[in-house]
Amino acid sequence: MKFTEEHEWLREEDGEIVVGITEHAAEQLGDIVFVELPEVGTEVSKDDECVVIESVKAASDILAPLDGEITEVNEMLVEDPGKINEDPMGDAWFFKIKPSEPSQMDDYMTEAEYKDMIS
């Protein structure tokens, strides 16, 4: 699993990358009350805003970590945004992306490096 400076986690799964936010991020954001997901099939470039999340405090964006195509989104989060606070590293993934430049994954941090960054 890799981590971005924007507190996303990236997990490779059958040639696709599953994207979510870290427990640290979910904790800092506070209770999440709204999620807007991208449409399946959308072509995104690295750093495109592709998810909006709203917590009780404020709105934030999640950026596409890689170039590629959105292949699946976690519709459950739209119905139950609180799931992100309950299980950010597991069931509450946001979307899957089929990367067009898989080597972009190399730019991201290992878990140990991410833990260093937030400590």
Next chain:
Amino acid sequence: MAHHRALRCPAFSGPESDRMDDLQSLPLEALHLELGAKMVPFAGYSMPVQYPAGVMKEHLATRASAGLFDVSHMGQVLLRGDAAAAAFETLMPVDVLGLPEGRQRYGLLTDETGGILDDLMFANRGDHLFVVVNAACKSADIAHMRAMMPAVQVEEVTDRALLALQGPAAESVLSALAPEVVQMRFMDVRTLMLAGAECWVSRSGYTGEDGFEISVAEADAEKLARALIAHPDVLPIGLGARDSLRLEAGLCLYGHDIDTTTSPVEAGLAWAIQKVRRTGGDRAGGFPGADRILKELAEGPARGRVGLRPQGRAPMREGVPLFASDGDTTQIGAITSGAFGPTVQTPVSMGYLPIDLAAPGTIISAELRGKRAPVEVTPLPFTPANFKR
């Protein structure tokens, strides 16, 4: 800034070490930190925005049982002198002279254009008036009061904390320390001994719930706060839930829902202007901006503050522009406060609209992140008030 980077929003801006340095600390700061509060800058103070329970649980706990808020950043002012009440009436469209001893009332300082300089609470405590004003306005308010009321002694109280105990369990919690609180009605004020400290207590608050506001000497504040949070029905509550509670209760936040560009009548605060100060009353007019305010009372304002319920799930916050319909490109108003309402479980907002579009049930259009979305005009408050009248 090329991008609004992911997860870098005001709520996520971390310790803010540079700005936190210039901030004043609350007398209870050590207790807040011990309780695990996350501190943020607010109105020049380092304030607890939330505790480990989080905004949602803190909000719901206040509506279900009781919450303790540290509002010591607010300004506490004493007005002394024989003519204090009469003089204070020259600054506000409010009946001050008619307020009986032992009672508190909501007031508004207005300017010459009829705009609102601040909103406040004032109490008749016998030989003086006790006034509580907003933190961000307190220096300006005190300067204004001193300039406009030269015969009145305007004393800022700088050695007392202010706590608010709010929620349906507030009475039972506080009565364990002082049984006589059960005799107090909404907006009664008394001096009571609580946990060995002389406290100035009012039955009031800013959450829409029953509760008490307690002014206590700084030296005694921690002991009292600890005695209150020791009760199993009481949770410490931060600014985050204070904001969502007051918003659901339809209460204005100064600097957002009201300011010098809004009049009391536009803001839906005409209820705070008693008959005696209105046209035909014994002490009609004689306050700053009376021409405009009395005219708006007689003829109705051009725009008004309304409750707004976004039809979708996305909260609409301050600044979101409003339009008459999806096809209209002329902005007619804006949201002044908005958030997710934990009790109503929908997004809730307030804002200003032209009077012809301000009737509950009207559907208007808002622009959020470049897209239009429908919003329904609703009555305020979103949650019924729970005061002990």
